[in-house]
Amino acid sequence: MTHLDGIVKAKTRRAKRFLQSREPKLTESLKNCMIIKGGNTSETLSQALKDVYALKKPNAVLYKKKNMVRPFEDSTALEFFSKKSDCSLFLFGSHNKKRPNNLIFGRMFDFHVLDMFELGVERCVSLKALKKDTCPVGTKPLLVFAGELFDTDREHQRLRSVLTDFFCGPRVSAVRLAGLEHVLHFTALEGRIYMRSYRVLLKKSGCRTPRVQLEDMGPSFDFSMRRSHMASDDLYRTAHKKPKGVKPKKKKNISHDAFGTRFGRLHMQKQNLDKLQTRKMKGLRKRKRRGEPAESVPPKTAKTDV
């Protein structure tokens, strides 16, 4: 589809804007997610998928129909879906006897699968069951990961990266302090990952920073780690490559000293100090001119004398 971009021109301005929004950008701010159901899904699983969709609301697509796809064997169908809907994150849910309540969290690079993690849902408490009022749609959640497994085990490290990517929301430059309402807490313990979602209540404390009180909200899941597919090192490195325009240019020849004074450096050509152009001051000119009239006068007088 990319090679057709130049050849097939958009006929309306709306179509042109749509195609431009799908083009690769220098700095990426948003990743869309697609939520797909597999050949067979259970009640808990469908509920779990709907809850995650609710968490990711404006930037997610929930497919209603079932798709006979096996991501770990053949990911071409997923890649096709992602290309069509321009989604680089996916969540695939399926249920069978061997792997009950299976959720696959995955992400793509250039519409090819980068990482995939299969997690089994042991326990799920859905939004509906709790019946508490939720945060407004689209709030950027606070993410907390706890557990040393997330640091020591390589798979868990990658899973942490995938979950961050999944739930972090759009990249923003500033955030409203009163609007930090939602927190997602992941705990890694004994091969299980507990995901909890709380509502943050900021209470008054003695100083400027408020006291945090949490209120149960939102879906909570208990995951167990199953299979995983991690990207090869060079693919992972290619995916992290930063384009040239992003790095800020270093300003040369400017330095600061201890007091904060700003110093600059000038580089000059070699100057001939004899022929330096300076300001002209009449009084400082050479005495040559004054000497001449005095010299010319005496010969005349000499003549008359004789």
Add this chain to the structure above:
Amino acid sequence: MASCSIEDVLAKAERDEAEKLRSIAVNKELDLEFDPGHLLAFDKNRVDTREFKDNKGEDFLRSLARDNTQLLINEIWKLPTEKVDEVIVAKLPDSTTPLPREKPAPKPKPPTKWEQFAKLKGIQKKKKTNMVWDEVHKEWKRRWGYKRANDDTKEWLIEVPVTADPNEDQFAKRNKAKKERVARNEYNRLKNVARAQKIKVPGIGLAPTSQQSKSELAQAVNVAKISTASVGKFQEKLPKEKTSKNTGKKRKFQPLIGDFGSEKQKQLDLLKVMDSKKPRLDVTKAVNKQMREEDRESAQKSKKSFGKKGRKGNMSGKGKGKGMAGGKGKGKGKGMAGGKGPKGKGRKPNMKQGKR
């Protein structure tokens, strides 16, 4: 009793106040790793499984989450803030956790043919207004696009110019010209795209779309012949096939952008010629033209006398051959002074009826 209750109430109030004041402090073994850019915190401390089982999971997790969130909020509150529309906003720094990109970085597009030329000549892009005053309709209209100003295809009255054929449809002519312009624009755009993506576009005749003329087919054959590893050296020829020596373009133009000095010189020479009063007469060209005319006349005469048969008799063949030779000779006859040159013109009576 009342005093006890009052004391209790006061003590409780004091305790609540104290609790609030010490609230934001959290004790942890290891400091958390923060990434305010993503509102992310990572707690590396060991999670005690016994405590987890004792406290029945949920409460333990909640208290752990509360502590971690408190630390994260403390960290976020340290960031510089500003007021945007009566709302206090904290400016987030760049994120420190590297996350992979969604799509590969965009490659800078290579400049189009016009852009290259403009860069070389130093032509700047001039910003034009969107609306133009249309005199005919007396209103402001778009410069280009739907219902544009000065659209000559939409005129209801076109004066037929004096030099034009009276039976020609001027409206159709304008429409056709517009279609040609659109087609040429599209063709150039596709060429730019192909150049940008370094796609090799097949030459003329190799990707046929419609009925091709003999010359186009011949060109395709020649190109296909030399498209071998040894540039057509060992390709067999058909028994009566002629190899064409001049392949490709017959005329060679100077490159469009290059030597500014020679370009300037050429233009000055041209002006000099235009200024001079004497007419420039190329003697050789005039002579060849005259000879050609004479040959044509003689050919016509001989054709008329044998024309009724419609067959190529010997004489007519000769005549035709002569005419052809004359035509051929004109091309080759340079530097011939007046009169009828003997051999150089190639006036051979047994000329083949080759090139038509």
